[in-house]
Amino acid sequence: MTVRRRLSPTERLVWAAGEVLPVNFAVTARVTGRAHPGRIRDALAAVRRRHPLLGVRLDAPGRWQAWLTSDDVPDPGLRIVTATSPDTWTQVVEQELQRPFDTTTGPLARFVLLDHGDSGDSFDLVCVYHHLVADVLSAAFVVRDVLDHAAAPRVVRQTSGPREDRPRGGPQITGAQAAPPADDLLPGRRANPADLLKLARALGGPPPPRPDRPAGPLTYTTWSLPPEETSALLTRCRAERTTLQAALCAAFAQAYGRPIRIAVPADLRRILTPSPQEAMGLYASTVFVTADATTSRHDLKAAIHRQLRPDELVPLVRVFRLLRPVPRRTLSALLLRGETKGARFDISLSNVRVPIPQDYGPLRLDALYGAANTSLSGAPLVLVAGHGGRLFFGVTSTDGAAVAELCERAMSHLGSLVPFSERPPSRAGSAPAP
Structure with a gap:
């Protein structure tokens, strides 16, 4: 095509x-x-x-x-x-x-x-x-x-027909076609100045100060939880009527031991019409929550769910229509200037359940790890993928030793819910065998 x-x-x-x-x-x-x-x-x-x-x-x-x-x-x-x-x-x-x-x-x-x-x-x-x-x-x-x-x-x-591992419900885009961008599938696509207020509230003020450390090389750290520990953790979250995302945010907030701003990537597919379903494209946005060592998992769940409501998410995407008159080079300069002044967040925590099979005839998908490099600040970017009954953690940063210790502390706090047999590796780049 x-x-x-x-x-x-x-x-x-x-x-x-x-x-x-x-x-x-x-x-x-x-x-x-x-x-x-x-x-x-x-x-x-x-x-x-x-x-x-x-x-x-x-x-x-x-x-x-x-x-x-x-x-x-x-x-x-x-x-x-x-x-x-x-x-x-x-x-x-x-x-x-x-x-x-x-x-x-x-x-x-x-x-x-x-x-x-x-x-x-x-x-x-x-x-x-x-x-x-x-x-x-x-x-x-x-x-x-x-x-x-x-x-x-x-x-x-050529089509996205019914299949057990595929998302269901609502109109969807089918066939070998480049699906429309998220902007064109938003409910209520007309931007208005009030969207700028929504964006300003979502970004909030400057994040709490971060320790001033020189940036090192980009490092990537990975680890995983086996099925029995993943199941125990999810069961505990359900029993508490909270979510894995809230539990992760609370664990890292405790690990920091100070007020932090957390970037939470948000899947837009559930609010777009028609849904892009399995189409390739950028169908994600980001919301922000603040937390400290005393913030409960229930409070974090409520704060995240509030940010993920359509009336909160849609303006965060729709507002970019107001930037059409701004030349691209001006946008680039503004983005660079903002980034060099410091990250808008202390940590990004992404958690996604990956609805794809494990077995493909003679091939078997044993693990799936994510990684990102989308910031000059070096703030840790944590991607957690749930697949095959396991959780796979990947963390990138430019402060390898400090972030490795941070992840160790966070997993210790998460381990207070259920015992874990494995901890994040002490050296960035080492990973367990599947």
Whole structure:
């Protein structure tokens, strides 16, 4: 399918940000089974027909607008790396997060196949995206479709028909088409000045002061919880009538031991009409909550749910329509200036349940880790993925030793709800075997 459409206001802002700030994120699939590189390349080419944004670039970028186009864009690249240590895959993620995309040539996605060596019975697929074209959930759907096709090559499904692991309900976008951007699917799309007030309230005042430490290299730390501990934690949350997201926020607030602002990524799919469902694209926003060591899980649940109401979320996306008269370079300069003055948050905590299968014929998806590099401040970005009855934690920051200690303390506080057998690794980059 040929793609050609204008950037939406939200996409234009992400484009402007990407000119001066990092905007990459990655999803790593750890897979048991054999996969020849040629088969993975074929799968990526086939899956591009289902998810056209895998092969786009920016065309005619001007002061106020640009176009997304698939003209003259090759299939996403696949780099082959042989693992030389258990840390190789996290080192690859760190490198890829810091390597910018050329938006004028595309594509805005790339992949690394990490061969685990002589055994030949497992591999990692590191999937890297410019945030302009994807969010973590749609990246997971791409993983599913690539493994599906690699396991049994065939014509890629053209529709999103009923399936147990797929979200249901409401109108949806089907077929191999580039779904409309979130801005075009909002209920009540007309922006008004009151949206600026909503945005100002959401951002609040300046965040509490953070310790002034020199930025170090970007580091990536991962760990996981086995099924029995994940189940016990979720059961405890349900018994308390709270949520995993609230429990995570409370644990990290206790670990900081001071007032903090927490960025909570929000999935927009549930409020868009028609729903993009499994389409690839940027269908996420961010809300903010404040907490300290005394804030209860119930209070955090209420604060998060209040921010996720449609009447609170919609203005945070719709407001970017008011920025159309602002030239792109001006937006970039403003975003850079704001970022260099310090992060708008102390920590970002993302928690997503990934509704994709584990088994793909001879292949099995054993783990799914997320990572992001979207801030110059070095504030830790925590991505928690729930899949196969387990929780997979990934944390990036430029303050590796301090953040490793922070995660250790947070998991200790979370462990007060249920006992954990595993703690975050003391050295960034080491990860448990699935």
